[in-house]
Amino acid sequence: MPQPALDTSVCPLCGQGNQCAVAAGQAADTCWCMSAQLSAAALAAVPDALRGRACICPTCGAAATQSTDPQPPGAPI
Numbered sequence: 001m002p003q004p005a006l007d008t009s010v011c012p013l014c015g016q017g018n019q020c021a022v023a024a025g026q027a028a029d030t031c032w033c034m035s036a037q038l039s040a041a042a043l044a045a046v047p048d049a050l051r052g053r054a055c056i057c058p059t060c061g062a063a064a065t066q067s068t069d070p071q072p073p074g075a076p077i
């Protein structure tokens with residue numbers, strides 16, 4: 001079975017651009033993820049086929065850090 005093309009510049013969780021410096025051909029230490037706190041829940045949600053290959057985006061990485069909040073995502077305040 002042919003593998004679909006892997007786009008490492010796209011977030012595997014939401015399909016938006018992940019702003020990954022490495023995918024953009026820049027140094028890894030310039031990537032936003034080096035200064036951001038990524039949640040384990042967000043990383044765990046990445047499909048096995050893409051884990052360690054495609055980065056998640058800042059939005060998904062940041063949103064998942066709120067996962068300890070008892071309110072479900074999108075709940076009215």
Ligand SMILES: [Zn+2]
Nearest residue numbers: 011014057060
């Ligand atoms: Zn995302």
